Amino acid sequence: MEIKLLTEHYDKKEFRFIEGYKKLGGYETLKKAFSLKPEEIINEVKASGLRGRGGAGFPTGVKWSFLPQNGEKRYLLCNADEGEPGTFKDRLMMERAPHQLIEGMIISAYAINSPKSYIYVRGEYNYPIKVLEKALQEAYDAGYLGKNILGSGFDHDMDIYRGAGAYICGEETGMISSLEGKKGQPKLKPPFPAIKGYLGQPTIVNNVETLAAVKYIIRDGAEAYRKYGTEKSAGTKLFSVSGNVNKPGTYEVPLGYPLMDLINNECGGMKNGAKLKAVIPGGSSAPILTAEEVQKTTMDYECLAQMGSMLGSGAVIVMDDSNCMVDMLKVTLHFYHHESCGQCTPCREGTGWIHKIVSSIVNGEGRLQDIDLLEKIAQQMMGRTICALSDAAAMPTLGFITKFKDEFEFFVREGRSKVKEVRAHA
């Protein structure tokens, strides 16, 4: 059953502008937040069990409490560099409800006592940036941003930074590097950004959805938020469903929702009534689930971890049986090969290597030992690098190979796909 918490007013056009937003209860929560102490907000967020919605699923309240108490200037960054293939929920959130994000950010900034925040939007999102810029101006004009907001004595400035097309900038330290005007290469951890982030200052990076959800946690209280979802995965989550379904799109459901229900009820079932073959549950870096596994999957952090996959950014890619898995892996690996920042050797060389191997299999030049080699390489790429891009390339590789080994072997032996003809594209 879809629960419209964040997405309640997304269909209403006036929700995008400040008057309409205020009419629908906007910025009321901000007033409530200012009546609370920052620590109380942090505790409320902790109690709500909100976990980062960008991919890693780290508890947000805990992340905020890592900030050093030394009076250094803190930054809040909103991660709107939505690059994970299959994900498009943040775009929707920025287009349909910019003020919801801004309000959530002001509350969060107040909680962590940050005077300055940036929304880092991926460069391709030209329209969302325009919407956000307008909303930001409206918020400044209405006195929700700037000096002494609503007479609370809290000053906050917010700015938008437009990325320029690099998946890796969605990684929090990569984003910080990019914001500093460098290549978007992730930074070494430790120190973590909460200790030393943007320009060496303590920095909190949160996803759009996370920050927007903060508003609802403060509005309704942690208990009300916990009502949705499971014990360990509280709240609702926006899932971006794409692929071979009848109604692809973004759906807000509580965590712990069965994946089959999401496909059959919300998305209207498989396109043309085709047979479900596999689902990638959390963006292309999540290991794939076979049709049998899908039946018993519920969409929450724990269940998916148990299935050997992950919730990631909530991008559900549904595949029917017309898709060749070797070909799909090639497409996926092309992406990681293209997006590897080139900093750490295992990722830089490994992503290229496995992409080349899979390409040569698709071109009919594969060798049987290549399949084992792919597994070996992928295993050695896991956990060896600064950021998780290397893992993100290795995990689907392992997933595809272990679960659809017969297709790979068939392709190597016969030089053609088991499923359909894959032509070489220019």
Place this chain on the structure above:
Amino acid sequence: MFKLSDEGINFVKKELARYETKRSAIIPCLYRVQKENDGWVSPESVSYLSELMELPEAWINEVLNFYTMFNKKPVGKLHVQVCNNISCCMLGARELTDHLCKTFNVKPEEISEDGKITISKVECLGSCDTAPMMQINDDYHENLTPGSAEKIIKGMLNGN
């Protein structure tokens, strides 16, 4: 020799003051240069920008080469970027790209002879529910078929 317009120079000065470090202004300034330089950033313009911003050329060049939205080669008036990522590929993005390349007689990533169009394959543009899709200059065009995509581009080419 490339030079920014006065408006552009003011923009650069404003951006330099806007962020905490001067370096942060590199991306916005490169966007500006790209806009004023027919859609791409030439090496001369990097040197020019380096002088204007008083930052080393290598820093600007690093940024320029890292991000895919800056074009290092001249592009056509219509820069058609077809998403070739997983969701779009499942629904025929590659066939769409091939069709467009054949129709408009260009090779992917290359500028057409008349300089009007460049078709390139890009990674996920965050519009997977409406696959396959393409971005022409700044705008998204979604739920495409080879026929509809061709029609859109032809319409825009004739409109020019």
Place this chain on the structure above:
Amino acid sequence: MSIVKKPGAISNWYLPGIISGMIFTLRKMIYNIFHKDKMPTLNYPEEKYEYSPRFKGQHVLTVKKDGSIRCTACMLCATNCPAQCIKIVAAESEDPSVEKYPINYEIDVLRCVYCGYCEEACPVDAIRMGPEWQKPGANGSNFTYDIQELAYRPQLKGGIESRLDEQERHDFGI
């Protein structure tokens, strides 16, 4: 070794031995006159013996398809040479894909012990030892062979082309 002498009077006579020797020689001579083709000796130096191609004789520097020298002046042969008879002077090549080549490559064949280590050490099949085995000279300096002699001497008819092509270079990972 000791010479065993048979005791007896006849063996002290030389004449029978000499005559039997003469008969043997005469028989061979007459045989050879009528079977010239089966004669085992050569009329050196008009005739020369051809060794098998595997004979480790005179060094040859191989060339590429375009006739330029294959050697990359890595000096591994010179390093490996137990007689220290190889002298190489490397230089920067105009062609970036070649990068380095020898402007001077000399082998002092009088010091050379023909051990073949240079051939073994060469990573690019640039030096081989061929079946030629002798070349006289009147002066010490005649025995220091340079690139001209090693790669392009008339007997080689424009040089021996190394098999190593681009594909093989790839296979070797070069």
Place this chain on the structure above:
Amino acid sequence: MPKITLNGKSIEVADGITIIEAYKQLDEPIAHYCWHPGLTIAGVCRLCVVEIEGNPRLQIACNTVVQDGMVVNNNSEKVKTAVKWGLDFHLINHPLDCPICDQAGECELQNQYMEFGKYDPEMAEHKVKKRKVVDLGERIVLDTERCILCSRCVRFTNEVSKTNELGIFNRGDRSEVGTFEDKPLNNKYSVNTVDICPVGALTSKDFRFRQRVWYLKDKPSICTGCSTGCSVNVYYNEEGIFRLKPRFNKDVNGYWMCDEGRDIYKHINKENRMVRGRYKKDGAWCSTLPLETAKKAGEKLRTYSADQIAVLVTGQYTNEELDVFVNYAVNKLGTKNIFHWKNNPDGWNEFDGLLLRGDKNPNSKGLQKVLQKHTVGGEWKDLVNQIDKFKAVVVAGPENLQAYPDLKEKIGTLARLECVVWATADDNIAFEGLMDFTYLIPQKTSVEKSGHFTNYNGLEQKVDVVTTLLSDSLNLEETVELLVGESVDMSQREKEDMHVMKKNYFTTERGRL
């Protein structure tokens, strides 16, 4: 002081150091490329992985600070496999053209693969091709294909030389190191990037292809290029000296040295040296052994009275030599007219903030000390003022004539005197301008003698004999002894001169058959 256990050995280390530094301290082998003690941590090569007890993930040693009680190892199977694969990842796109590459023999990739490698390459795909032989100015050649993107050189230009020329452009396995549009990398410290490059991506034009490194020996010495006195290693063989590389010295130069200093070996090599002693007689140059020249000069010199002799001295000799020289000049020649010749008195105290100084002599401080001891000394201008007073001058000339751009002009001034006795290591066309009764006495260079140099800071540093290029030449001590008529025992001289010929010099010695 945290106490930690590395590979089963316990060690006490300073607070706040990283595990890799502890490994270095213990001299345990650990693979690494991007880490360099003189630069910030990049943590990108991922080779220095270690297993820390209680941590399921392998950590990189260069970015992990030691904590008390840490138990670390890098010899478990897990770590070894990770390092092997790490090296394979480095090599899959690295061209294996070691025969051509000038780094071969001192290449970290070779060494570490030999030590830690997998020895079983599985790469069957085509390598990524990148640009080769990129000309980066006067001193550097870049090969982007060989680069393993450790970013040491980039960090060097950003952090040490602060010139920011280098960058890594593009991303993924298309990344290429380089300067913008191949602009020259012409900062004053550029060749340090060659030293820190673990592979043959950056090579020095000066040294490139001149020698294979395994033909070279190295010995420590001090750079005589300026008064900083950087610690260096001199690389040489029987054919001469080929290069200088900085040697770590935390008190003076750290890990670096300037490009100018790297050129000083050129004046030491035989081609530029004064091999035979020379003197001018009846307008023609005669050449003899250095010893004979010095004796002849001494005979002539002793015909003048003490007041007629001036002594000109440069700070290019060791403390020991200068001590004897000044002592003999004062006490045996009896002159008080000793002048300190400086290379550029105006820019004498210049300093570029890192290493380079305006005083281009290794031992100006030492010379001043000696002069003070004997309460003598004047400047060049003092000599010029009273030049008519003198008939003869003894010059302890600069070893590196390049550092004295006004040499010709100075020679012109000195030529006005009747007799010039000049101790010099290098030959120069400017000497032709001198008149009769000129004696040029060949000197040893800094790599051929032992002694001490005192740098700008008063730090005394020892130099030892690295090699002998010209066994006949004298040091300043012997020269002055001969000048005052004492005898010098040459029988103990090392006889082996360097061979000018390359490896098979035997051919020339063989003669006709």
